[in-house]
Amino acid sequence: MLADKILNFIGGEYVATDKWFDNRTPISNAVIGQVAEAGKAEVDAAVAAARAALKGPWGTMPLARRVELLEALVAEINARFDEFLEAECADTGKPRSLASHIDIPRGAANFRVFADMIKNASTEFFEMATPDGSSCINYGYRRPVGVIGVICPWNLPLLLMTWKVGPALACGNTVVVKPSEETPRTAALLGEVMNKVGIPKGVYNVVHGFGPNSAGEFVTSHPDVDAITFTGETRTGEIINRAAAIGSRPVSLEMGGKNAAIVFADCDFDAAIEGTLRSAFANCGQVCLGTERVYVERPIFDSFVAAMKAGAEAMKIGVPDDAATDMGPLISKEHQEKVLSYCRLAVEEGATVVTGGGVPEMAGELKDGCWVQPTIWTGLPETARVIKEEIFGPCCHIAPFDTEAEVLEKANDNKYGLATAIWTRDVARANRVAQKMEVGISWVNSWFLRDLRTPFGGSKQSGIGREGGLHSLEFYTDLKNVCIKL
Numbered sequence: 001m002l003a004d005k006i007l008n009f010i011g012g013e014y015v016a017t018d019k020w021f022d023n024r025t026p027i028s029n030a031v032i033g034q035v036a037e038a039g040k041a042e043v044d045a046a047v048a049a050a051r052a053a054l055k056g057p058w059g060t061m062p063l064a065r066r067v068e069l070l071e072a073l074v075a076e077i078n079a080r081f082d083e084f085l086e087a088e089c090a091d092t093g094k095p096r097s098l099a100s101h102i103d104i105p106r107g108a109a110n111f112r113v114f115a116d117m118i119k120n121a122s123t124e125f126f127e128m129a130t131p132d133g134s135s136c137i138n139y140g141y142r143r144p145v146g147v148i149g150v151i152c153p154w155n156l157p158l159l160l161m162t163w164k165v166g167p168a169l170a171c172g173n174t175v176v177v178k179p180s181e182e183t184p185r186t187a188a189l190l191g192e193v194m195n196k197v198g199i200p201k202g203v204y205n206v207v208h209g210f211g212p213n214s215a216g217e218f219v220t221s222h223p224d225v226d227a228i229t230f231t232g233e234t235r236t237g238e239i240i241n242r243a244a245a246i247g248s249r250p251v252s253l254e255m256g257g258k259n260a261a262i263v264f265a266d267c268d269f270d271a272a273i274e275g276t277l278r279s280a281f282a283n284c285g286q287v288c289l290g291t292e293r294v295y296v297e298r299p300i301f302d303s304f305v306a307a308m309k310a311g312a313e314a315m316k317i318g319v320p321d322d323a324a325t326d327m328g329p330l331i332s333k334e335h336q337e338k339v340l341s342y343c344r345l346a347v348e349e350g351a352t353v354v355t356g357g358g359v360p361e362m363a364g365e366l367k368d369g370c371w372v373q374p375t376i377w378t379g380l381p382e383t384a385r386v387i388k389e390e391i392f393g394p395c396c397h398i399a400p401f402d403t404e405a406e407v408l409e410k411a412n413d414n415k416y417g418l419a420t421a422i423w424t425r426d427v428a429r430a431n432r433v434a435q436k437m438e439v440g441i442s443w444v445n446s447w448f449l450r451d452l453r454t455p456f457g458g459s460k461q462s463g464i465g466r467e468g469g470l471h472s473l474e475f476y477t478d479l480k481n482v483c484i485k486l
């Protein structure tokens with residue numbers, strides 16, 4: 001049964017406020033709950049609880065016990081898998097088949113990966129001769145950074161939140177999480193799990209609300225928050241970067257993308273089609289790593305466009321519970337309007353609409369949902385706004401290319417630099433192109449194949465810093481050096 005009142009979680013207690021906002025499901029836009037908006041007082045209380053836990057039971061806990069608790073969290077999330085699934089699907093409308101394979105298992109696995117990582121983390125050691133004929137030894141050791149402000153987006157709510165909270169807690173920090181206002185449920189539910197497994201009160205706090213002049217801004221501008229980690233739009237990241245500058249606090253920014261797929265004529269055609277359909281339309285195109293620009297070598301351009309059109313038109317748009325559903329709705333009416341405005345703009349800019357471009361016909365209460373058809377365009381010039389700007393919907397543009405140099409120039413001609421997918425059987429070429437792409441992550445003959453130990457993050461305006469494996473430990477710990485004269 002879904003809670004219709006979604007509360008803040010502060011110091012191990014659920015906390016209501018006198019200000020509420022609606023929680024809607026995007027499948028019908030119906031209000032399905034009320035969320036307690038945290039004001040300054042609640043954010044102060046959450047930060048104070050996080051500080052107290054850091055100074056108290058969490059800060060003094062032996063690493064082995066902390067690791068046990070993180071492993072217990074994984075087990076408890078898995079034990080309550082269906083509740084997490086229901087909560088995530090209610091907030092996002094995404095297919096259960098997707099959330100049960102990606103969002104919830106990865107949401108849990110993020111704790112295991114970083115529990116393993118911290119158990120095995122090493123630091124540097126150097127011995128140096130000293131002028132007196134003796135020597136000194138240097139060794140590094142890691143301390144938690146402190147209270148971490150965690151600002152999350154709505155597209156993969158549990159997964160992207162625990163991708164930050166997992167390493168933060170593994171490294172001994174405490175957190176104040178501000179989930180997206182669109183998707184508050186799983187972050188709130190995780191509080192129950194924290195209490196059940198015995199994570200000390202105040203280690204994990206959740207404050208609900210919006211960005212400016214609301215919980216987001218109150219967390220990021222709070223002087224007792226020691227570091228901020230953010231995933232969301234580049235525009236918001238810039239505001240958060242400015243907030244973090246006050247007090248010179250470390251900040252990690254995972255931001256927008258306008259990712260290219262590069263498809264060479266020698267690729268495994270079916271694999272390239274399957275991968276590109278997934279990268280353009282999975283999660284209704286609301287994946288930061290998703291493909292919005294597809295460049296296809298001319299000899300296979302027409303057949304590629306035809307196969308993409310057939311694939312897009314075969315996709316079943318529907319509700320989370322229908323096992324046949326391939327694609328759910330966008331997150332909100334506001335986002336639907338944004339994506340549809342790009343559909344109109346594409347036509348104004350001269351695109352040929354290969355398929356989609358509008359709202360699918362849905363029956364009954366679903367009529368009011370935030371649906372958009374899978375959409376493919378061709379024929380736009382590289383200067384078009386639709387080619388340059390992040391849309392974050394189920395849309396892609398497909399363009400032909402003739403040479404490797406030409407496609408590299410086009411694919412890199414963007415302010416974003418998050419990810420790319422390269423499809424070819426020529427390994428030397430794949431390697432060459434991957435190395436020249438101005439992005440943080442390149443996939444060759446795959447997409448979204450994630451080893452959580454690898455560096456994850458964006459180049460250019462897609463981000464600052466890297467998460468994943470040891471890179472997360474770099475952000476969530478303060479590495480110190482001790483020099484001992486022998």
Ligand code: NAD
Nearest residue numbers: 152153154180210211212216217232233236254255256288
């Ligand atoms: P958003 O920037 O609108 O919101 C993200 C979070 O920031 C929300 O919790 C929001 O309330 C908060 N926020 C907004 N303004 C704020 C402010 N002034 N101060 C503090 N907090 C503020 O992003 P979104 O629409 O939720 O997510 C979609 C975006 O996220 C897309 O651009 C997508 O590419 C990006 N994204 C990036 C990655 C990545 O790893 N690089 C992953 C997922 C999503």
